[in-house]
Structures are given as structure tokens and as C-alpha cells.
Amino acid sequence: MIRIEDVSHSIGPARILHDIRTGFPKGRLTALIGPNGAGKSTLVRLVGRLENLQSGRISVDGHDLALTQTLELARVMAILGQDTAIASRLRVRELVAFGRWPHHNGRPRADDHARVETALENFALTQLADRFLDEISGGQAQRAHIAMCFAQDTPWLLLDEPLNNLDMSHSRALMQRVSDLVRRQGRSVVMVVHEINYAAAWADHIIAMKDGRIMAEGDPDTVLNQRTLSELYDADVQVSRHQDRPLVLHHA
Numbered sequence: 001m002i003r004i005e006d007v008s009h010s011i012g013p014a015r016i017l018h019d020i021r022t023g024f025p026k027g028r029l030t031a032l033i034g035p036n037g038a039g040k041s042t043l044v045r046l047v048g049r050l051e052n053l054q055s056g057r058i059s060v061d062g063h064d065l066a067l068t069q070t071l072e073l074a075r076v077m078a079i080l081g082q083d084t085a086i087a088s089r090l091r092v093r094e095l096v097a098f099g100r101w102p103h104h105n106g107r108p109r110a111d112d113h114a115r116v117e118t119a120l121e122n123f124a125l126t127q128l129a130d131r132f133l134d135e136i137s138g139g140q141a142q143r144a145h146i147a148m149c150f151a152q153d154t155p156w157l158l159l160d161e162p163l164n165n166l167d168m169s170h171s172r173a174l175m176q177r178v179s180d181l182v183r184r185q186g187r188s189v190v191m192v193v194h195e196i197n198y199a200a201a202w203a204d205h206i207i208a209m210k211d212g213r214i215m216a217e218g219d220p221d222t223v224l225n226q227r228t229l230s231e232l233y234d235a236d237v238q239v240s241r242h243q244d245r246p247l248v249l250h251h252a
């Protein structure tokens with residue numbers, strides 16, 4: 001479990017997170033939802049240690065994040081940030097291979113190469129593996145970054161808006177793959193999602209954030225109701241059902 005205790009965060013005079021106390025359950029797919037600016041990315045970045053913790057405590061499977069070595073953390077947790085614009089003169093295969101670094105420290109073995117090829121295949125990137133990142137589309141580049149996270153082969157995956165730029169079929173394929181990781185391999189995934197029905201269809205646990213606070217958390221049936229969602233997004237929504245899961249309708 002990832003435990004988050006009394007975490008507050010400020011940027012300059014602005015308070016971004018207010019005393020967050022929550023947990024991401026182990027072996028589950030957790031979706032973080034909420035309007036733009038709610039603090040979802042900031043929370044994910046703090047958990048992934050891309051941002052320094054200013055107050056409170058975060059622990060991953062009992063290990064205090066503040067006391068964990070970077071290499072050790074990279075074997076436990078892979079993180080896909082929102083800012084994926086890295087060196088564009090890198091080929092797709094080279095980017096995905098970075099995911100193996102925490103395991104081989106610069107000396108890849110046959111198993112590392114095999115896992116890179118599997119990740120490329122899983123995200124339909126084999127044909128693009130020798131292309132440079134600035135020679136592929138935004139959605140293809142997004143898939144390459146996700147493939148790098150998968151190649152890292154960690155018990156925890158933190159994905160900040162992984163569906164960005166993905167078309168419907170690749171979005172569904174990603175959700176299926178993530179769900180497989182959770183259900184068949186017992187991994188734990190936390191993802192920020194804007195497309196609420198992906199959370200409704202696939203998540204085990206949902207955390208709804210607004211204005212730097214947690215507004216609701218629980219299983220999809222608990223969180224995805226008309227009252228909570230209307231308040232969360234300041235918009236009228238209807239909640240129906242499809243295949244025994246909530247289906248959120250927000251077409252005026």
C-alpha cells in the first residue's frame with residue numbers, strides 16, 4: 001500500500017495540497033479523478049518523488065519515501081509524468097530500453113533486451129522501434145513512454161494521464177493491459193484519468209480531488225454518483241449503468 005499522511009504542498013504563496021491523508025491500495029487499479037488544477041499531478045509527482053515533500057509522510061509498502069535510495073525506488077515504482085518531452089533525437093527502442101536501467105545499471109543482459117522487445121510489441125511499436133521520437137505522432141510517442149514504464153517491470157506503476165493523445169482503440173488496449181497487470185500479476189497501478197468512463201469501467205478504487213483536497217474516495221459505485229460528480233466538476237451529470245458498472249453521461 002502507498003500511504004499518504006498529512007501531505008500539504010505549496011508553490012510560492014499558493015497552497016496546492018491541503019493535508020492529504022489517503023492510501024493507494026496494493027494489487028488494485030486506482031484512478032485519480034477531478035477537474036483541472038485539482039492537484040492530482042502534484043500528488044502523483046510527490047509520490048513518485050519528482051517533487052520534494054514539504055510536509056507529511058509518504059510510504060510505499062512500508063518504506064518511507066524520504067529514506068529510500070533512488071535506485072531502490074526505481075525498482076519498486078515506475079512513473080509516467082505529464083511532461084514527456086525528452087530528447088527527441090532518441091529512437092523509440094532506446095527510450096523503452098531506459099526502463100531497464102534500474103535492473104542492469106548499464107550492462108543489459110539477454111533478459112533485458114527480451115523485455116524491451118516485449119514492451120515494444122505490447123504497445124504496437126515494433127515497426128516504429130528504429131524511428132526517432134520526433135519522427136512519430138504524439139499518440140505513438142505517448143505509447144513509447146508508457147512502454148518504457150512497463151519495461152521497468154515494477155510492482156507499482158504511477159501513470160499521469162496515460163490516455164493523453166491515444167485514440168479509442170489504443171486507450172482500450174492500454175486499459176486492458178493495465179487491468180491484466182493488476183489482476184493477473186498482482187501489480188498495483190495508480191492513474192490520473194480525465195475520461196471518467198475509463199475509470200468507471202476499469203478502476204477498483206477511485207479518489208476524487210478538487211481544490212487540493214480529497215472530495216470522495218471508494219469503489220466506483222460509491223464515488224461515481226450524480227451528486228458527487230456534479231459537485232466535483234460543477235456540472236450537471238447523469239449516471240446510468242452499463243455491464244453492472246456506472247456509466248457517466250455528461251452531454252447537456
Ligand SMILES: Nc1ncnc2c1ncn2[C@@H]1O[C@H](COP(=O)(O)OP(=O)(O)OP(=O)(O)O)[C@@H](O)[C@H]1O
Nearest residue numbers: 011014016034035036037038039040041042043192
Ligand atoms: N510550477 C507551478 N507554479 C505555480 N503553480 C503551479 C505550478 N504547477 C502547478 N501549479 C498549480 O497547482 C495546482 C495543481 O496543479 P496540478 O497540475 O497538480 O493539477 P491537476 O489536478 O493535475 O490538473 P490537470 O488535470 O489540469 O492536469 C493548479 O492550480 C496549478 O495552477
